[in-house]
Amino acid sequence: MIQIGDNPPITGDIEIDIQPGNWRGHGHHLNEAFDSVILHVVWTEESQSQHDIPMLALESCLDTPLESLYRAVDASGGKKGLLYLLGRCNEPLRNLSEDELKELLHQAAQVRLEAKASRFEARARATGWEQSLWEGVFEALGYQHNTWPMRRIGEMLPHLFGDDEGLDSPLVYQATLLGISGLLPSQLESGKSPRNSYLRAIWDLWWRRRSRLAHLTLPVSLWHLSGVRPANHPHSRLALAAHWLATGNLVEKLESWFVFPLPNTTLHASLHEILSSNRDEFWQRHHTLRSRQLPKIKPLIGADRTTDLATNVILPWFWARASVGHSTALQRLAETRYFAWPKAQDNATLRLARERLFGRDRIRCISGAADQQAILQIVKDFCSLSNALCEGCSFPILAHQYQTEPK
Numbered sequence: 139m140i141q142i143g144d145n146p147p148i149t150g151d152i153e154i155d156i157q158p159g160n161w162r163g164h165g166h167h168l169n170e171a172f173d174s175v176i177l178h179v180v181w182t183e184e185s186q187s188q189h190d191i192p193m194l195a196l197e198s199c200l201d202t203p204l205e206s207l208y209r210a211v212d213a214s215g216g217k218k219g220l221l222y223l224l225g226r227c228n229e230p231l232r233n234l235s236e237d238e239l240k241e242l243l244h245q246a247a248q249v250r251l252e253a254k255a256s257r258f259e260a261r262a263r264a265t266g267w268e269q270s271l272w273e274g275v276f277e278a279l280g281y282q283h284n285t286w287p288m289r290r291i292g293e294m295l296p297h298l299f300g301d302d303e304g305l306d307s308p309l310v311y312q313a314t315l316l317g318i319s320g321l322l323p324s325q326l327e328s329g330k331s332p333r334n335s336y337l338r339a340i341w342d343l344w345w346r347r348r349s350r351l352a353h354l355t356l357p358v359s360l361w362h363l364s365g366v367r368p369a370n371h372p373h374s375r376l377a378l379a380a381h382w383l384a385t386g387n388l389v390e391k392l393e394s395w396f397v398f399p400l401p402n403t404t405l406h407a408s409l410h411e412i413l414s415s416n417r418d419e420f421w422q423r424h425h426t427l428r429s430r431q432l433p434k435i436k437p438l439i440g441a442d443r444t445t446d447l448a449t450n451v452i453l454p455w456f457w458a459r460a461s462v463g464h465s466t467a468l469q470r471l472a473e474t475r476y477f478a479w480p481k482a483q484d485n486a487t488l489r490l491a492r493e494r495l496f497g498r499d500r501i502r503c504i505s506g507a508a509d510q511q512a513i514l515q516i517v518k519d520f521c522s523l524s525n526a527l528c529e530g531c532s533f534p535i536l537a538h539q540y541q542t543e544p545k
């Protein structure tokens with residue numbers, strides 16, 4: 139039953155099509171089963187009407203962006219909306235051969251590697267290479283929501299640790315980083331849990347440094363904590379960074395790893411071993427300073443985070459250093475590792491972009507972490523500058539230009 143304007147309500151059938159032209163295209167005008175249609179719902183309107191039936195074009199009526207609606211459908215397990223989600227670049231991408239598509243993705247990944255390297259190069263000019271690496275590492279540990287405050291802590295490192303005693307102890311670094319973050323709970327709880335013992339030890343170390351570093355301490359409001367998965371909480375990320383700082387030779391270890399000849403199959407495992415070698419009685423059993431003790435020991439860093447650090451920080455940093463040092467051989471080495479790196483698990487951005495660009499057809503062409511980086515670069519350079527309907531996006535034309543063989 140529908141009512142249009144002030145007219146009396148009427149009852150009948152409602153036909154739903156994507157385009158108004160589907161009415162004739164599907165032969166509805168010759169089919170008497172459609173005689174009782176009182177409303178034709180379509181996606182886009184056309185200037186020339188196909189019939190006298192009232193038409194409702196949904197395109198201009200949405201109160202929620204199409205992408206959000208897709209996510210809602212996706213979250214509820216329905217996949218039928220996928221067809222309508224395909225980006226305008228899907229067709230030119232589908233027309234590319236396997237080799238043409240690989241070349242396109244390779245170039246997008248290379249653009250991303252060099253863009254990240256230029257950031258390191260610019261920052262290293264101001265602060266030195268080692269400091270620029272630490273800033274990148276801290277930023278990457280901020281994940282999506284807390285990159286800025288984490289990077290800020292990375293930037294402040296040279297001012298945090300002066301002649302402090304005990305700088306070989308991770309606990310001193312943890313107390314300073316957690317204190318400076320503004321995320322240290324101000325109230326100690328009563329009782330004798332491992333959490334209380336740890337907090338007491340941290341506060342004991344922090345209060346001695348607190349007044350000296352008060353002007354650098356971040357306000358809690360800078361952090362986005364709601365919706366952050368416990369495993370990604372800044373508490374545990376800062377605790378991990380504290381271990382790397384306390385080691386005192388992480389950069390040297392990374393340098394040795396970079397020049398050591400390694401088969402591609404051991405790239406990830408060998409770096410992961412360097413980044414995950416620390417032991418921490420408290421943080422291997424807690425996600426945050428408030429969380430309950432986990433029944434099982436967990437690693438301080440997950441496998442995907444190692445990939446994230448390799449592709450976004452460590453390899454671009456080595457590439458930048460090689461570029462400034464005019465070492466083509468080391469640049470090629472960084473590229474070889476970057477393009478051989480195994481892929482990480484999809485995140486929501488990657489999944490959505492992959493489906494918009496490739497649908498289900500070409501998903502197997504995403505074989506490594508560099509392909510995932512390529513997709514993120516396309517999202518950054520094109521999708522994020524357009525809308526859910528791809529209006530004004532020039533990527534379809536670009537994709538078309540990669541086609542060397544006529545189809």
Ligand code: SF4
Nearest residue numbers: 225226227521528531
């Ligand atoms: S915005 Fe551009 S790159 Fe993104 S899906 Fe649409 S056409 Fe493809």
